[in-house]
Every structure is written in structure tokens, then in C-alpha cells.
Amino acid sequence: MKHPHSTLPLLLSLLTLPSPSLTYTPLSDFSLQHHLTPSLPTTSSNITTRDPDFDPLIGALLAPILRPRVPGSVGHAAVQSHFVHFAQTELHPAWQIEWHNTTATTPATGARQVPFRNLVLRRDPPGAAAGEVARLTLAAHYDSLLRPEGFVGAVDSAVPCAVLMFVARAVDGVLGRLWGDGGGEGGLEVRKGVQVLLLDGEEAWVEWSERDSLYGSRALAETWEDTRYEAGSSFSTPLEAISLFVLLDLLGAPEPNIPSYFPTTHWAYRKVARIEERMRKLGLLETRPKKPFLTESEKKEGARFFGGYVQDDHVPFMQRGVDILHVIPSPFPPVWHTMDDDGAHLDLPTIRDWARIMTAFVAEWMDLEGYLEEGRGEAEGGDSGRDEL
Numbered sequence: 001m002k003h004p005h006s007t008l009p010l011l012l013s014l015l016t017l018p019s020p021s022l023t024y025t026p027l028s029d030f031s032l033q034h035h036l037t038p039s040l041p042t043t044s045s046n047i048t049t050r051d052p053d054f055d056p057l058i059g060a061l062l063a064p065i066l067r068p069r070v071p072g073s074v075g076h077a078a079v080q081s082h083f084v085h086f087a088q089t090e091l092h093p094a095w096q097i098e099w100h101n102t103t104a105t106t107p108a109t110g111a112r113q114v115p116f117r118n119l120v121l122r123r124d125p126p127g128a129a130a131g132e133v134a135r136l137t138l139a140a141h142y143d144s145l146l147r148p149e150g151f152v153g154a155v156d157s158a159v160p161c162a163v164l165m166f167v168a169r170a171v172d173g174v175l176g177r178l179w180g181d182g183g184g185e186g187g188l189e190v191r192k193g194v195q196v197l198l199l200d201g202e203e204a205w206v207e208w209s210e211r212d213s214l215y216g217s218r219a220l221a222e223t224w225e226d227t228r229y230e231a232g233s234s235f236s237t238p239l240e241a242i243s244l245f246v247l248l249d250l251l252g253a254p255e256p257n258i259p260s261y262f263p264t265t266h267w268a269y270r271k272v273a274r275i276e277e278r279m280r281k282l283g284l285l286e287t288r289p290k291k292p293f294l295t296e297s298e299k300k301e302g303a304r305f306f307g308g309y310v311q312d313d314h315v316p317f318m319q320r321g322v323d324i325l326h327v328i329p330s331p332f333p334p335v336w337h338t339m340d341d342d343g344a345h346l347d348l349p350t351i352r353d354w355a356r357i358m359t360a361f362v363a364e365w366m367d368l369e370g371y372l373e374e375g376r377g378e379a380e381g382g383d384s385g386r387d388e389l
């Protein structure tokens with residue numbers, strides 16, 4: 001895979017400008033232990049409290065997504081409202097809430113134009129000029145299959161959407177501390193931002209093909225390739241400004257086996273694998289799988305990577321040179337595309353562990369070490385203990 005655009009500006013600015021915000025500091029054990037929720041569920045006697053976020057029936061993040069949500073349907077609109085309501089009430093007002101709406105015909109719906117609506121939730125550093133923000137991009141699709149009728153797609157991909165909402169909320173307050181009261185160096189250096197893509201129209205309506213699939217992500221990648229930032233910006237388009245595209249799919253079933261699909265992003269895969277390994281050693285994860293979720297951290301450069309085989313929302317972005325980390329199990333969960341892909345077949349400890357691992361990864365990527373320790377810093381006299389900025 002070639003990288004005609006995406007990595008070069010970042011690399012150049014790393015070489016020429018000492019840009020502290022582009023460092024990558026692993027989280028300390030203290031941060032992992034004390035600041036990454038969800039904390040383990042309290043089991044008093046044998047009663048486990050129901051998960052406030054991920055319980056399939058009452059969880060505030062997940063339950064509203066667990067319904068049929070075929071593009072254009074009532075359920076589809078309700079899930080969109082759920083996302084917007086979440087962003088407006090649970091995230092800092094600095095998050096941009098941006099719709100990308102298109103329509104297309106499908107082989108199942110004849111001449112009717114079906115609406116496809118991607119939602120982008122984005123938080124850039126305050127004062128950063130457009131075209132100067134390298135965005136960690138976290139994606140999942142929220143549409144569900146047309147058939148079988150009544151399909152709710154719990155692992156596909158209600159759970160990944162809920163996990164991304166959780167992660168955004170978990171790092172939100174810390175980003176506020178990192179960026180302070182709107183200060184920052186302003187316009188001229190590349191800084192890190194984060195965005196969540198809730199993508200529409202991933203599923204095929206009749207049979208998977210280039211035209212019958214990925215309706216939302218194809219449109220978004222095309223739009224972002226054609227949208228120009230001001231001349232002379234570090235990144236010329238929103239597509240180039242994606243530092244890494246992390247796609248979550250088919251998560252929520254027990255014992256997932258996540259391969260490393262791309263040699264170009266194996267380094268990022270290893271960062272996530274290392275976080276999982278450290279959290280397991282520290283006793284911060286609930287599951288006790290036979291193998292770690294990310295099984296291939298020791299894979300060598302020359303080994304075989306199978307990234308070409310799984311078609312998913314990353315494809316339109318990858319075709320345009322974006323770096324992809326695809327977090328999807330192989331094999332797929334047995335419930336895949338059956339009526340059994342519902343709330344009853346989810347494994348809550350696995351879901352919470354994904355939330356913990358992904359939160360830690362985003363916190364590391366955004367270089368939040370030192371800012372997670374608000375409580376401790378105050379106890380020791382108010383200094384966050386970080387002086388290299």
C-alpha cells in the first residue's frame with residue numbers, strides 16, 4: 001500500500017518543529033489503575049448491578065441502539081437522535097456535531113432514493129487552524145441489515161458504536177484539562193484531535209458488491225478527499241488529516257481473536273496489544289480468555305497479513321492512502337448476520353474490556369498521561385506534574 005499523502009506532512013513537521021503535542025507517552029500503571037473507567041462491576045454477594053452503559057435492556061449507551069435501524073426507517077431516525085442527544089448532553093460543547101447526508105438507490109428499493117447519514121463527532125484543540133489538526137479517527141457503522149427482518153445487529157455494530165461513545169465521554173474531561181481554558185499555541189503547528197465517525201449504510205441490501213455496500217463511507221471518503229483546506233495548510237483535505245483510522249466491527253461476543261491485518265499499521269496494533277497485556281497483568285480486565293483479544297503482537301514484518309480479505313468501511317479510506325487499524329475478529333462471531341446477533345448473546349465483560357482497552361489507547365494517543373491524575377495532583381498541591389509543555 002502506498003501513502004501518497006497521509007504521513008508526509010506529519011513526518012515533516014515532526015522533524016522540523018519540536019511539537020510536544022505529537023509525542024506518544026505510554027500511560028503509567030497509576031493512570032491505568034485509577035482513571036480508566038468502567039471500573040470493575042461491584043459484585044456484592046451474588047448480585048451484579050446492571051451495567052449503566054452497556055446493559056442490553058437499560059444501558060444508557062447501548063440499549064437505544066439495539067433495535068432494527070435500516071436506513072430510512074423509524075428505528076434509524078431514533079438511533080440518530082440518540083447519538084445527537086448523547087453528544088449534546090454528555091460531551092463538552094467544543095465537540096463539533098456534523099452530519100454528512102447523501103442518498104442513493106439500492107438494489108432492494110428500486111428508484112427510491114434511500115437516505116444515508118454519517119455522523120461525525122469531532123474535538124479539535126482550541127484555536128487550532130483547520131488543516132493543522134491530525135485526527136485520530138474512530139469509526140463504526142450504525143445501520144442494520146434489511147434481512148432477516150427484525151435483525152438488531154448487536155455486535156454488528158451496535159456495540160462498537162456504544163463503545164466509541166463511551167470512549168469519547170471517558171477522555172472528554174481529560175482533553176479539557178490538557179487543552180486548558182482555550183489557550184494553546186494557536187495556528188501554526190500540527191496538533192492532535194480526535195473524531196468519532198458513526199457511519200451509515202455499511203450493509204448490503206441484497207448481496208455484497210462494490211455498489212451494494214459501504215454507502216455511507218464511500219460518500220464520506222469522497223467528500224473529504226474533495227474538501228480543500230486553505231492553501232499552505234499542513235493537510236490539504238480532511239482525508240489527509242486522518243492520522244489513523246481505527247475501525248471497530250463485530251465486537252461484543254466472547255473470546256474475540258483480532259489479527260493484525262496491515263503491516264503498515266502493525267506498530268499501532270502493537271500499542272493496543274501492549275495496553276491489553278498491561279491491563280491484564282494489573283488485573284484491570286474482567287475477562288479471562290484463553291488467548292488475548294489481540295493475538296498477533298509478536299508477528300514479524302515479513303509474516304502474512306490478511307488485510308485484503310475483509311471488506312468493511314475502511315476500504316474507501318484505505319484506497320485513498322489512509323492508515324487503517326481494523327479491530328474485527330477473525331473468525332467472525334457465530335451469531336454474525338443471524339437473528340441471534342441480539343442483546344441476549346452479548347458478553348458484557350468482553351464489552352467492558354473493549355471499552356477499557358480503547359479508552360486507554362485513545363488516552364495514550366492523545367498524550368494524556370499526566371492529565372489523568374487530577375485527584376492525585378490536587379492532593380499533592382495542585383500541580384499536574386507535567387512540565388515538558
Ligand SMILES: *[C@@H]1O[C@H](CO)[C@@H](O)[C@H](O)[C@H]1NC(C)=O
Pocket residue numbers: 045046
Ligand atoms: C444468591 O443470594 C441469595 C440470597 O442472598 C441466596 O439465597 C442464593 O442461594 C444465592 N445464589 C447463589 C448461586 O449463590
Ligand SMILES: *[C@@H]1O[C@H](CO)[C@@H](O)[C@H](O)[C@H]1NC(C)=O
Pocket residue numbers: 080099100101117
Ligand atoms: C442530515 O440528517 C440529519 C439526521 O437525519 C438531520 O437531522 C439533518 O437535518 C440533515 N441535514 C441536512 C442539511 O439535511
Ligand SMILES: [Zn+2]
Pocket residue numbers: 145156203337
Ligand atoms: Zn453486517
